[in-house]
Amino acid sequence: MKSATLKDIANTLGLSVPTVSKALKDYPDVSQKTKTLVKDLAKTLNYQPNAFAVSLRKSESKTIGVIIPETVHHFFSSVLKGIIHKAEEKGYLVIILQSNESYTLEKKQIDLLLRSKVDGILISIANSTSEFKHLTSVISKDIPLVMFDKIAKVVSCSKVIINDREAAYRATTHLIKTGCRKIAHFRGPLMPQNSIDRFLGYKKALEDHELIYDPKLVYICEDMSFDEGKKYAKQLLNDHKDVDGIFVNTDLVAIGAITELNEQNIKIPEDISIIGFSNWFMSSVISPSLSTIDQPGFKMGKIACKLLLKQIKNERKKQVFEHKTVELKTKLILRNSTF
Amino acid sequence: MKSATLKDIANTLGLSVPTVSKALKDYPDVSQKTKTLVKDLAKTLNYQPNAFAVSLRKSESKTIGVIIPETVHHFFSSVLKGIIHKAEEKGYLVIILQSNESYTLEKKQIDLLLRSKVDGILISIANSTSEFKHLTSVISKDIPLVMFDKIAKVVSCSKVIINDREAAYRATTHLIKTGCRKIAHFRGPLMPQNSIDRFLGYKKALEDHELIYDPKLVYICEDMSFDEGKKYAKQLLNDHKDVDGIFVNTDLVAIGAITELNEQNIKIPEDISIIGFSNWFMSSVISPSLSTIDQPGFKMGKIACKLLLKQIKNERKKQVFEHKTVELKTKLILRNSTF
């Protein structure tokens, strides 16, 4: 059955389309009698305005686009949940796209979202993204853009982040304060700002506590996987037998490392302490449970979405919207992989 | 800057809008010369057809809607990944909604998707959904609908599932074959078909192997959480000290149970064997690692989406589309929580 249109209602009631339209929206200049008539019929016909027509007319889709590197991922799925939550509350729908950490895909997806005319875009950029023309072009087309977690500093838009550097500093300092003297770091890829910042926090912590920073103790993860954690733990045990602490860029990698150490009967934390980053759920249930930095994903999603929707609203009203950078608090979570 | 329209191109070239439209789409009845002219200008203006206008004209949005109970969930996020993957390949965008296992929300979201005129809907229903009028109404509006994993048998549409009953039978049988004689079951809520089927598979396995089915050994989880797993393991140890095996509806709950047993120094699998369901990633990294049933989420998402898109395509051509039920293979994964 085709769905009812304004025309259908107008015809059966002997009214014009504009009058029906205005009656449904409670325009003051329509008589109460017609309003009741129209609304009753609309209800029985289960009338719903055609979204395509409304979008074309108002040129807005009430839809926002989200690009994340990976959906099967504790942190990003938490952020996504926060975004959906806030968007639904404000009457917006969310289109989800996954970049697989690929710059090429990310570019294509930005283009897709632009073509499909979303009202705004939320993005956490891919590891391989080092050019930002696709992002600045979003902004120059007056489509609001908000970045979260994995951001590009040079792109001028609102951002929701944590202080990666400071959090990494705290994590590393905890290792030092509990007696570690030779601390390795499994870092993320070279590009993303947050893996740079976490590395810098690690380095600063060593320096501030008069420990020598040794580049050989820094291992670079490419895909931040469980397997990489295992691999580098193995390599570390080979190369540097006297290491007594590891600060790992992400929990999943840390869990890979723990698994390898367990298999080699290295005692955690007695022989080697490990601390992760992000507080994935599974970190609380492995043995030993993993000390880590809690990163508020759900909240980050909610706030990023809120900023975006506010900007969308303001720009519709031709009001200026000042870009904001919101920095969320992190928490040091101490469990059994450290003293 | 406002984006270019057909009119802009037509005006600058002194052509009419229809000619420009046809030139861009390579209609055979447009001269090569105009085609080149139009395409060149379109390129320099970075022309992109207005999606709202195209949607209104063709009444299709090239967008599908997905409703899942929860995004922060290994299985559902894997399915989502599969859906996005297939949709993108076929030129469709995906709107994601989360029902939080609430029937009320689910109904509202179906309505939202209908209003926003998605071309089709994929859904895994909430635990609390026992009426299906909102789903049959989708079908009666000729919007293609495909259900996956948590389905309603009575709704007539395509479905992608696993054989929960048979898989549960296999899991329970494994416990029996490795010596368990008193096997408890932590089941899911009463409504969802898959928790019923897993329960029935468990029961059948007991009966087929001449073990007595004791309803007191069946614990009903409401929210399928880690905490519930812990809670019921504790209760089980209180109520039935001689239990030697547990078949758990979902890995996350099983991991809660393992945690409790570990805390109480119950040896797994020597004292009690545990087997889960779904093969969450974390099941492979906890100690002891969890035996379970592997459920192919990514593949399920891809196939569900493929079925939906095929149905959308067929219905546009006014061809009949036969509903299909695809049953995916599961695998028994043996790890250290069972012999």
Add this chain to the structure above:
DNA sequence: CTGAAAGCGCTTACAG
């Protein structure tokens, strides 16, 4: 209080 007019940007069937 109601409706004719114009228009959002596109597509397609038809006339010339």
Add this chain to the structure above:
DNA sequence: CTGAAAGCGCTTACAG
């Protein structure tokens, strides 16, 4: 080979 006409379904400014 090109363009005038009609229309998708809605909204809003304006006339009466």
